Amino acid sequence: MKHRRISLxxxxxxxxxxxxxxxxxxxxxxxxxxxxxxxxxxxxxxxxYMELDKDLFEVRLEIARKNDRGVKDAKTIQIK
Amino acid sequence: xxxxxxxxxxxxGVGKTTSAANIGAGLARMKKKVVLVDxxxxxxxxxxxxxxxxxxxxxxxxxxxxxxxIRQALIKxxxxxxxxxxxxxxxxxxxxxxPEQMIKLVEGLKPLFDYxxxxxxxxxxxxxxxxxxxxxxxxxxxxxEVSAIRDADRIIGLLxxxxxxxxxxxxxxxxxxxxxxxxxxxxxxxxxILAVNLLGAVPDEESVVIAANHGxxxxxxxxxxxxxYMNIARRLDGETVxxxxxxxxxxxxxxxxxxxxIK
Numbered sequence: 347m348k349h350r351r352i353s354l355x356x357x358x359x360x361x362x363x364x365x366x367x368x369x370x371x372x373x374x375x376x377x378x379x380x381x382x383x384x385x386x387x388x389x390x391x392x393x394x395y396m397e398l399d400k401d402l403f404e405v406r407l408e409i410a411r412k413n414d415r416g417v418k419d420a421k422t423i424q425i426k
Numbered sequence: 427x428x429x430x431x432x433x434x435x436x437x438x439g440v441g442k443t444t445s446a447a448n449i450g451a452g453l454a455r456m457k458k459k460v461v462l463v464d465x466x467x468x469x470x471x472x473x474x475x476x477x478x479x480x481x482x483x484x485x486x487x488x489x490x491x492x493x494x495x496i497r498q499a500l501i502k503x504x505x506x507x508x509x510x511x512x513x514x515x516x517x518x519x520x521x522x523x524x525p526e527q528m529i530k531l532v533e534g535l536k537p538l539f540d541y542x543x544x545x546x547x548x549x550x551x552x553x554x555x556x557x558x559x560x561x562x563x564x565x566x567x568x569x570x571e572v573s574a575i576r577d578a579d580r581i582i583g584l585l586x587x588x589x590x591x592x593x594x595x596x597x598x599x600x601x602x603x604x605x606x607x608x609x610x611x612x613x614x615x616x617x618x619i620l621a622v623n624l625l626g627a628v629p630d631e632e633s634v635v636i637a638a639n640h641g642x643x644x645x646x647x648x649x650x651x652x653x654x655y656m657n658i659a660r661r662l663d664g665e666t667v668x669x670x671x672x673x674x675x676x677x678x679x680x681x682x683x684x685x686x687x688i689k
Contacts, residue, residue, distance in 0.1 A: 355610055356607070356608030357608070357609045357610075358604075358605065358608045358609050358610050358611050358615070359608065360610070361570075361571070361572050361610075361611050362611050363621070364572050365572045365575045365576065365611070365615075365619055366619055368572065368576045369575070369576055369579045369619055369620075372576065372579060372580060373579070373583070394522045421583075422621060
């Protein structure tokens, strides 16, 4: 049973990846494909200035904005 | 100073009401005066989960509309004298109560109780708005599923935007066997994504269903779920309680050890 899955991801890992992508796209209010696109473009830009392993590259966005009460409303978005 | 806590989830069917009932029963066992308020107007459930469905005379809407006094609508739990229920109305809808009325209602409960737990309806509409209006802190219930976590994240955002500072997470229906073979997201996976304080994880157990069938809490029983809910209540009350064994991933050796213990 187990050996068949060696090269494949487990469904738990798939679920986690899907959740991360949906949550990130919800937080940014954009479609999931755009997230992948953004990640690729960010990697391309950064690759011009530094050595980058595009597979290990992870994006962590901290978005802070002021709301009507004048307090910062910070969101953290992680894209793998 | 009484604490007003909303139990919410966004998605329906993740165990909000069961969690609210068990956390409430846990706090009551700790000799705290607790009231559970069912804010799901039109779809009342908490009375059935607590086994009090035959004792309802007045409900939340009656109190709000001034048909009765708060004390008349409160129903004492069958087992614990510290635990009370304020049932919801079954024949009305969400528009029967406004957020302002809910705040006033909770103010009326504060002198009587240490803990006021608001069981929130699913969704993010009026019923949700009513429930969170009066709350100082929130317990978000989720399960290790993509849809439930996505909704929990939305809810956490809405709670933060509403100015609720303290938000804790309960991860319900964990199947340890499935997590172990990688077929379910683990507590750690869920926490990495949601990044909020973990109040506890509750295993998916038959004991929870059986207790609900009887209209009784699992808290107080020796089942893992019962212990998990008791720990959640203690943590909510500010105690530091180590996580139950089911919540740790465990090293290879621990897994082998637990495998043999089952036998």
